[in-house]
Amino acid sequence: MRLACFAIAFVIGFCRVAAADEAQNAAFVAGCDRAAASPFDASKPAGIAGIPVDKIESSSAIAACQWAVQAAPTNDRVVMQLGRAYLAAKNYDAARMQFDKANRMGNVLAATELAGFYQKGLGGLPVDDTEALRLLRKAADSGSYIAQTNLGYFHQMGRGGLDKNENEAGRLYKLAADQGYASAQINLGTFYQSGRGGLPRDDLQAARYYKLAADQGNAFGQNNLANFYRDGRGGLAKDDTEAARLFKLAADQGLAPAQANLGKYYQDGRGGLAKDDVRAARLYKTAADKGDAYGQSLLAFFYESGRGGLPKLDTEAARLHRLAADQGNLASQDALGGFYENGRGDLPKNEGEALRFYKMAADQGFAAGQYHLGCFYEGGLGGLRKDESEAARRFKLAANKGYAPAQLSLALYYEQGRGGLAKDDNEAARLLKLAADQGDAKAQAELTELNKRLPK
CATH class of the missing domain: 1.25.40 (Serine Threonine Protein Phosphatase 5, Tetratricopeptide repeat)
Known part of the structure; x- marks a missing residue:
């Protein structure tokens, strides 16, 4: 009888310990979810919004998710989240190991992340578009809209051994966009705007998808929608105030094209903004330093005339025009033609080179380039x-x-x-x-x- 009672007491005690352990393990998993869950993970618990990688506090997230993986080693979500925490810390080797482990456990977000590592050659992996493509197909077939979007990009650009196929890219972008994924909505909007991917040119649809992305706080969507408000496209009335608001939202997120666009609004005093060349110059420089061609071009013109508190400096203007022209900026191509024609900015006077840049801009329909090319025909300059x-x-x-x-x-x-x-x-x-x-x-x-x- 005593032995039976002892056995019952042991079972009760064991159950209590097991229940306590189970509660503690659940707490560890919840801590990892709070620290590093992906906003795009459909399996995350209700009430967990998820955190973008660049917003993860890496040291606390790594600690939380290490405890969670120890507590729940078969939970592919927490393994993937530990990978995200390491990614936030820029510990690519450790992130790759966790993504690889979670991928082998069947986690589609981990497969998508691992594909990105192969695309960029991170975490000790070679650059391998073929392996990236395999992983993206696997994840896309499982319904991952991130993978569908990235796979669409592979078809659009002809990567991973694929032939370029914008129609297939458009199909995949639409699959992902209609699930609410902002990046896909941007890509699809761009296709509608330009009539690509087997889609008709349709500014109304482009504006609709840009707005869907913008309403989620996507900076590219905000910038593209602002351009439509500025120009009165896509069924939208011209509205400089709304354009300025959207440019600022995107600029505040660090998007270089939006910073350049907002700077131009300050330069011109549009959208309810006071004219402010100093603020414009600061925004142009911020965008230019990130390699944005429009920002480089606008900053170059400020250096030409010594605006926005900048010194008048032709050498810096020429350097910036060259950077922008090499990226296809038409205004800078035309301006560089003028620098060569007149021997400015430490460039040699060279009518042949001036003609080349004027023609480059003119052939793409840039009015100033067409005019300057006309002047060269009028005077028989540059060998014409x-x-x-x-x-x-x-x-x-x-x-x-x-x-x-x-x-x-x-x-x-x-x-x-x-x-x-x-x-x-x-x-x-x-x-x-x-x-x-x-x-x-x-x-x-x-x-x-x-x-x-x-x-x-």
């Missing part, structure tokens, strides 16, 4: 044969875009009957007024003289 007909054609292309110097030059051609154009004082007067209304002093003086000769 003098050709006023071609000059007139180039001036007209730029004038039709509202470029005042081209409107003035084309007006003079009509006034004088040059470049194969019939003499036409009325057309000359029309063009001169367009340029004069933009503040062009030469056009204003010429218009005054022409009006004296025109019949009343």
Whole structure:
């Protein structure tokens, strides 16, 4: 009887210890969830929002998740979260080991993270797009919208041995976007905006997807939506105030294109912002230092004229224009042409090189480039044969875009009957007024003289 009672007491005591251990283990897992859960993990407990990797407090998260892995070694979620904690600490070797372990346990987020390590050659892994592709396919087939988005990018760019296939990329972006994934919504919006991926060009759809992403706080979505408000696209009314608000939200998250855009609003005093060249220059420099071409170009123009508290410094302007031009910025390509034409910014005077940059910008439809190319045809510069007909054609292309110097030059051609154009004082007067209304002093003086000769 005593033995039976002892056995019952032992069982009761054991159960109490087991229950206490189970509660403690659950507490360890919960601590890891709070410290390092992914916002994109459907398996995370209710009430846990998740934390982006760059917001994880790495030392406490590593400690919490190490305890959780010891307490629940078969829980693939906490193993994956330990990998995220190491990733936040930039301990790529340790992160890779945890992601690999969680992937072998069937965790699709870990597979997606591991694919990223193969893409970038992190954690001691070689750069291997083929292995990254295998992991992304595995995760995408399991329904991971992050993997679907990344796999779409592989199809878009033709990576991992795939042929470029924007239609398949668009399909995958839509799968992920319709599950609410902001990055996919941005990519899909971009495809609609440009009519790519087998999708029609549709600004309404682009604006809709940008807004879905922006409403989640996505900086790219905020910046793209701001551009639509600025230009009045996608069924949106022009609204500089809303554009400025969205640019600021994105800029405050460190997005370089938004910082450059916000700087331009300060430069111009748009969207309810006071004109502030100093703040504009600071934003341009922040964007330029991150390699943003628009920021580099705008900062270069400030150095040219010594605005925003910056010294007038052609050498720095030339350097920045070169950086922006090499990334395809049209304004800087045209500006660099001017630097070579005039031998500015420690660049040699070189009409051939000036012509190359003017033509680069002109061939992509940039009005100033078209005008400057027209001037080279007019003067027979840079090795070109003098050709006023071609000059007139180039001036007209730029004038039709509202470029005042081209409107003035084309007006003079009509006034004088040059470049194969019939003499036409009325057309000359029309063009001169367009340029004069933009503040062009030469056009204003010429218009005054022409009006004296025109019949009343």
